[in-house]
Amino acid sequence: MEAFKNISIRNKLIVIQLATAFIAVLICSVIFVIITINTFKEAEIKNKYSLAEIVGVNAAPTLLFDDNSAANQILEELKSNPSILNAIILDKTGKEFAKYSKEGEEDFSFSNLDKKDITAKRLIGNEFIVRYKIFHEKEFLGSVILKSKMADLNNIIYNYIKVAAFVLFTGLIVALLISVFLQRLLSNRLLSLVKKTKEITETGDYSSMILFEGKDEIAVLSRAINKMLGQIEKTQDNLKEANIHLEELNLHKEKTLSVLSHDLRSPLNSIIGTSELLKANFDNMNRADLQQMLILIHKSSKRLSDMLNNLVEWARIKFASEIFSPEKIQICMVVKDVFDMLSENALGKGISLQNKIIENVFVWADGKMLHSILQNLISNAIKFTPEGGKITATSETRNNESVIRIIDTGHGMSKEAQEKLFTPQVDSLSASRQEKEGAGIGLLIVKGFVEKNSGKIWVESEQGKGTSMIFTLPLTH
Template identity: 40%
Template sequence: MMIGLKNASIKQKLIVIQTITAFIVVLVCCVFFVVNDIKTFKDAAVRKMYSLARIVGESAVSTLLFIDQDAASQILMKLNKEPDILEAAILDNNGKLFAKYARTKPDIDAIKDITNEKEIAADFSGNKLTVSYKIYQENEFLGTVVLRAALNDLHKIISGYIKVAGMILFAALIASLIIGAFLQRSIPHRLLSLVSKTKEVAETGNYSLRVADNGNDEIGILSQGFNNMLDRIEKMDTYLKETNIALKDYSRNLEQSNRELEEFAYISSHDMKSPITSLNGMLTLMEQKNVVREEHRNLFLMAKNSARQMQKTINALNEIIAFRKTLKIEKENIDLHEALEDVKLRIYDSILSSGAIINADFSACTHVNYPVAHLKSIFQNLLTNAIKYKQEGKPPVIDIRTSIDKNFVVLEVKDQGMGIDMKMYKDKLFGLFQRFHTHIEGVGIGLHMIHSIIESYGGKIYIDSEVNKGTTFKIYLSNVPF
């Protein structure tokens, strides 16, 4: 029943609760009146039987004094005028049967003296009442009168009460249902109105809707609270929409600025490329023609190195611009072994000359859903860095392995090279043109490119490094379709 009520409407719950309450109250009242009337009936029956027993006892005094059993029997025979009397007996002062009466088959042995030294005693057993009365003459105990009567009227009364109580309960049940439905009509209507508005707001997202309820009861307070909540949500929704529009405008402006900056960088690097190339050619020609005076040799070499470095920077800038245009390309299901082997072929000369040892364990995950060009770029940058920044006099050892973490394939690349001073460069690891070992030739765009690739596809990269001990790269590659 409780499970059924759980999914019932509030109106149904209120009617059921009121009906059950009314039913219990009426039932308790009926039980009280029935029990009270039964007690009253029993008390009246006891008084009537006591009166008869006393009359019989007073009439039997002389028969007990003169031991006249026939006269005593005649007195008991007069009880046949009482239709409820079943059996009667007079006992002497020793408790022995002195006289008896039975309306039908005698059962005097079943009559017990239940006086227990009281002047009068009554016992209800089944549908019979047994009453005993002690007979005294000037404080001398002469004997006892015992009467047993049938309580047929009691059963009739109880049956009648049960019928009447059933009718009253049924009438009360019907009345409570009708009255409850009528009186509670307004409560479910107001609650249903609140529920309807709640559903409408949830389905349409229209926070301007309100519940029309000015009551001061709990439902009215709930409706007012609901309206106040909608006021706040509506204001917040308006603010969020305005903010979203502003963010979209800002994003468009930012994208436009980025495009303009990239275009400017491209044009600038393109325009500078020819003069720098010409300058490098002229410096090389001057060196070949040996036209530089000895006292100007150092200045010439500085100019040549600066021109060469500028050439590398311009080339790196062009590479970055071209690289950014390739982000967000389509993913493929890539075999990690094949991708790594292809990269190793590309940098075969570096591996051979350095004596690099590359260990790969892809047992945890052999394939990844990723753009093949970008995955190979990650491999190539990390491997070339590990080879370039190896410890002096030691062949580089590079360990690569995979693992799974939720929706990510984790690619871990560990080397035993020079390492990075994390205290000094922790916040500059992925900056453009950032270099951590200036004594080795480089531009400083590799980690920046790796970081851009990984984050553009929803991944993360973490670096743990210690100087002269090596570096570990942990790359979380998003393995879900982009």
């Protein structure tokens, strides 16, 4: 079996077809010989029974008139048939009436057969006996029993075997020619399929197609391979795009971390420098200078605290799968908490905070993430809304989700700025933070948290007419 596995599929097909043809022809030949020999034997027995019947009809008068010599003369006529070995005529009591033995043949005892009701019986080898019962006007007179041999049975068997061998040999030759022709039709297509798939594997060109016409298994296999190649090509394209995207993300991450590192050092350096100056000149400074330095230290510490909080929130996005705990939340209460927390900042600029979200609106979201989303959006709205402005929180239900809006009366923004709002340019991130004390990275956090809660976020704004930050959250689990 191991050697069979290693030969080519072409030779395998030839071997299989030859073996199948050999077995089929051999079985047919054996069956043909057996049936023919049995038919010959049955014909021979019938022939000898007919001969016994003729002898019995002729011997009936001899039994009626008890004429032994006439009966023996009838049996002597059997010399003309060399296949008859022994013959006997028994009277109705089973006693021997006349008998015949071929020259050179020993006498055969038939007396015990008279008690058995037989028509024909095979003996050892090619010999057999037949019995014919003699009647006259329904009166049983006796029996004729012949012992004979199958004439030329061995020669007949030998001739049939030669014929069967010739048929078998001829069948194998024909099967070989047919199998060689047929295997080319099959193996050539298979070898072509193997060659094509090998070329595709070596070149990596998965856009190549394997074309085979028809509805047989090879054609079906080629179409399945083509489908698989298409999926591989699509997967490769997706992997290339994913790799490009990952490279961009890594580059963005490195630049962002670089900028954040620089921005974290700025307030730290300010705190350290101011505190060292305060420490060195404390005794010589007046109250106004001391108050100014403390204000600077407090402001730098606040900036540093805000940056660290943003970094913590940003890290939560990366590990949100482990701490994500959505629940049913009353949205108006979260907005109220954020408004209360930021009310001092709003009052400092004379900005009015209005919560118009009704109490029976509930969303399915992570409470801490929702609080961070609203805190960032409302905090940004306060930063970019001029003094005396207004910030309003509203909601509406649409398609099994709640649409929440944070609307301010600020200066608005251009379409170009809106397109880059949730993917801020890293090079301008530090400058935007210095200008607005942390604006930029907060929106990345907001976008990540909204999407984690199966929502979407976008902006609607027009220069000179304010900005609406809009996001959605599901109403149910």
